[in-house]
Amino acid sequence: MTRVHPDAFADLVAGRRIASVTGTNGKTTTTHFLAAALRTALGTDAGRLVTNADGANLHYGIASALAKAPHADLAVLETDERVVKDLIAHGRPEVLVLLNFSRDQLDRNHEIKFLARSWRDALAAAGEAGPVVVANSDDPLVVWAARGASRTVWVDTASTWTADAALCPQCGSLLQRTNPSEGSPTGAWDCPGCDLTEPPADYRVRGTEIELPNGERVASQLNVPGAFNVANAACALAAAVELGVPVPDALAGFTTVRSPAGRFAVAPIGDSLLRLVLSKNPAGWSESLPLLGSDPVILAIDSVAADGKDVSWLWDVDFEQLRGRRVICSGPRAYDLAVRLDYGDVAHEVIGDIADAVRSVRGTTVPIDVIATYTPFQKLLKMAGLR
CATH class of the missing domain: 3.90.190 (Protein-Tyrosine Phosphatase; Chain A)
Structure with a gap:
């Protein structure tokens, strides 16, 4: 489609309420969670929703999904890391979920900091008209990228993978980690060389539970395995709430996700x-x-x-x-x-x-x-x- 109509992506993302999900790992499952939460809340109006939740996340895949639902005014879009800046510029997403950064397809994405910088610059250029960003506070590169956002909702995902987050993306100093805990098995991170530090979280993963901003803990009750999927659900929950979905509806929607795009x-x-x-x-x-x-x-x-x-x-x-x-x-x-x-x-x-x-x-x-x-x-x- 984008070969026949080069502006199809920009034209089709315009004029809709958009929630975008991006990051190296977990995009597809988190998109499924968020779409399921919205469908549950919409009930009989679920036909208003369009999604590309099966992984076609480049410009042409997003355009193809949207072209099939011209009257859908609400879109949940899995978005490749390289497409984020264009989606921010042309689609003006209402919510943008930033999951994580790690080495992936090294021949294609040679340096993940370049991708993070493109997100940061696009968010800064959007200014107050930019999206509410739901971001993983455990990932230093995500935190650095999200600094360009006008408003950020932080999610402590209790990550255990730190091999791609040893150095500060802002000044290059070796990051320090302190005080491992139930919600932070590797410890909170901080840069000794500049002001970049792990921000206080609004939502927190606590085992199989998710702690809400008011301190209440809710059971995730997922039908897909793994602590990483609890983290994905926590990010989806934060995004769903920003879109007006009540927490019980979002959690009920998550239980309908069993094998997103064949996973598990x-x-x-x-x-x-x-x-x-x-x-x-x-x-x-x-x-x-x-x-x-x-x-x-x-x-x-x-x-x-x-x-x-x-x-x-x-x-x-x-x-x-x-x-x-x-x-x-x-x-x-x-x-x-x-x-x-x-x-x-x-x-x-x-x-x-x-x-x-x-x-x-x-x-x-x-x-x-x-x-x-x-x-x-x-x-x-x-x-x-x-x-």
């Missing part, structure tokens, strides 16, 4: 029963590996454009936690993964073809966990009839 779906493929998990970068793999409950497990790796061609990130993931299980390496870069597992003393076998790997675990009565990067994950969804 349990599905048969032939005689094999699988649970499908998508992970695209070291932060995502570090969050997903502890969820694996099966033995064996399948790990599927590729490195085409959609996955990121650089697989050096494999060395940043703690695969050692898989010792003692049967681990099957699959996908076109299975041998790169196998080398990493060799160095980690993780016993494994290589079955390069993903269909053969799936057949190798047939006949099980409990789901076998599969973690895959984007391209093999899409192939698995197709094999399972989910796309």
